[in-house]
Amino acid sequence: MEFLPDGAHVRLRNRMHGAYLHADEDGVGVSLSPRRASxxxxxRVHRVRRGGDDYVLLHSAAYGRYLALSPQRVSLVYAGHAAVQGAYDAPEQVDVLWEAVRVADAAADVLMLHVxxxxxxxxxxxxxxxxPVYVDIDNAGTVMQWVVEAIPLRQAPPALQGPTELPRGVVLWRTIVYMKADSQGKVDPLSRRTYGFSGRSLFHLTGDLANQLRLQFRSITLCVRAGSQGRLTPLVIDLPADERTMEVVVFTxxxxxxxxxxxxxxxAM
Incomplete structure (x- = not known):
């Protein structure tokens, strides 16, 4: 089987620390976390070809955003850049491009080399x-090695979580751009609509979109797309704790x- 095949779900476990590459709940940061079952x-692997070279892109199964390189250095004294969650908006975009380079004598270990x-x-x-997780030019040994763990698929979608509310005094407001897909998953770009959504609750967002489209609450599934070139990701947990615009495609x-x-x-173990 192809290594890191297109469409596969994986975890990346740091060889030195034993913790996992984690898409933070703020929708921006990337860190290490011991939480395996999350x-x-x-x-999810998204493979692309540019100028005769093959690249691996990774988008979060939580929020659909892509593992990317921040354009800013971490600090004046450290030349590394932060790893972040970003949108994939343009065919020529390079901040999301990676190569998975196998580590000699380690069947599942890779170095994630940015373009x-x-x-x-x-x-x-x-x-x-x-x-935090950084992107750096210096060789730091096993702190740069990642063990690829394949994740099997569920036989059925997870149940929708119940409604949640923000902590008292916290306000989050974002624009939702939404479209309805047909039975084959095709979307008419001219059908795009927008509205303002308060909070993070997927339950409330599902109810709002069901009302907007005059559909039954239990009859729809929401997917999110991070950028015009991004792939769809089923949205099954609450939204990230930020106010960035989210593009949502509604499936029947x-x-x-x-x-x-x-x-x-x-x-799964």
């Missing part, structure tokens, strides 16, 4: 504190398009 530590010739690496690990449950959606089984 959608935030699951990523800028920098390597994905973990920061010093402290389980009590957030542990039972349609061939909805039935073809894939959900990683993060609880």
């Amino acid at each position: 959608l935030n530590t699951a990523w 800028s010739n920098r390597l994905l690496r973990a920061a010093p690990w402290n389980p009590a504190l957030p542990s 449950n039972g349609s061939s398009a909805a039935s073809a959606l894939q959900h990683p089984n993060v609880d």
